[in-house]
Amino acid sequence: MPESPLTTVDYQRRDLSIDQKLALKTAATRLQTEFSTAFGVETIERFLHSSYDKFAGRATIPNFLPLLAERFARQRLRALARAEGKITDGKPTVLFLCTHNAGRSQMALGWFTQLAGDNAVAWSGGSEPGNEINPAAITVMAEVGIDISSEFPKPWTEEIVRAADVIITMGCGDACPVYPGRRYEEWVLDDPAGSDVAAVRVIRDTIEARVRHLLTELEVPIAG
Structure with a gap:
């Protein structure tokens, strides 16, 4: 059964505060314009409504929910546009997946975005998204000038997988999606969860090397 659209009735849901209702209406207007x-x-x-629901059960700061929902809905709509051929820029599209989308896949996304610039597209997701980005991952990426502190753990969705040319998995096993026609790679990496900063630096540097190799294979020039 398809998910219901975000109608006026949905905006009156009892689990939403007045501020959240107003924020969602504003977000919907921005997305419609875009x-x-x-x-x-x-x-x-x-998409905005379903994105909100994906975070509602695990949000630590409810007032941020409309913003997270808008950001994720925007990513999903861009992915759907690519999957349906409404965006045809020819840019390689890569999806990084791990279990919690809090460490490895976020660092990979950070490196890819930094190195590829506007020459390629990348997203990340998790089979069981956590509540926050691993602080050690934020710290070690900041050491190399990459800020991932504004990122957030999120699930993968069908349209995001459909839009990807390459899917890189990192320890999510059978929970990772398998779609025909995509290139798959499994990167065997230690999970940074619970590790100290020194150990996470090693993981960071390994990911950098693999991202650089991937970009070379995809014939994506290094930005800058």
């Missing part, structure tokens, strides 16, 4: 040529209002609001 994606009006690609999708109808119902699709845009449905």
Whole structure:
């Protein structure tokens, strides 16, 4: 059964504060402005609504929920546009997946975004998303000038997988999605959860080397 669109009735849900309702309405307006040529209002609001629900059960700061929902809905709508051929820029698209989307996949995304710049597209996700990014991962990435502190653990969704040309998995095993026609790689890396900063630095540097190799294989020039 398809998810219901974010109608006026949905905005009156009892689990939403007045501020959250207003924030979601504002987010819907921004997304409609951005994606009006690609999708109808119902699709845009449905993605915003379902994105909100994916975070609602584990948010530590409820007032941030509308912002997280808007950011994730925007990513999902961009992915859907790619999957449906509404974005045809020819840029390679990579999806990094691990279990909690809190350490390895976030560091990989950070490196890829830094090194590829506007020459390629990357996303990350988790089979069981955590509540926050691993602080040690934030610290060691900041040491090399990459800020991942504004990222957040999120799940993978069907449209994001459909849009990816390459799917890099890191320890999520059978929980990781398998779609035909995609290139898959498993990167065997230690899980940084519970490790000290020194150990996470080693993981960071290993990920950098693998991302650089991947970009070379994809014939993506290094930005800058």
